[in-house]
Amino acid sequence: MSVATKEESGKTILNDLYEATGVSVSRCYQCGKCTASCPLADEMDYTPSHILRLFQLGLDDYEDTILGAYSIWVCLNCETCYARCPQEVDIPRMMDFLRAESVRRKKVNPRAKDILSFYKTFLDSIHYTGRLYEVGLIAAYKARSFHLLQDVLMAPRLFFLGKLKLFPHLIRNRKSLSRIFKKSFSKRQEAVK
């Protein structure tokens, strides 16, 4: 199949995917089990097996199509597809890679803008406090997404129920956490060089 040749040839997203994750799209024989078991398939523009097929065919502009897909942001990384795949194609890992690559190459689907804002805000919270700090998360998400009034009436109720703490609970060794973030970021940069 032409896929093997592509993986061994010039620098493409297919090479990057293989080098960064070990996922080989040529293993997929299009049985469709991943798509049939994906709880979010109906919400996707390209189903998991469809994305693999786009990789395999390698038609013109397949990179832009894949990196601009809404699907990669809808995926929950629930791993159902991976558990069901007879060929053990690690789709969740592939989706992780594609999200990072989509951001790096500025190809994020406009419909996924809010999801991306949430991702960034969530990671910032973990990075700086070591835990999920809900008040900070909500404030930062609203500032990023401009959904300033969305669900705002729920805040007082959640506060009185004790679900929202005004101040973050900081973990002790945040420097180590910062090192993990730094390391994974530079590893990622190396993987796509």
Ligand code: SF4
């Ligand atoms: S379940 Fe595995 S082999 Fe079947 S289509 Fe999905 S990725 Fe390909």
Ligand code: SF4
């Ligand atoms: S990991 Fe993503 S693609 Fe796979 S079944 Fe879950 S939501 Fe669907």
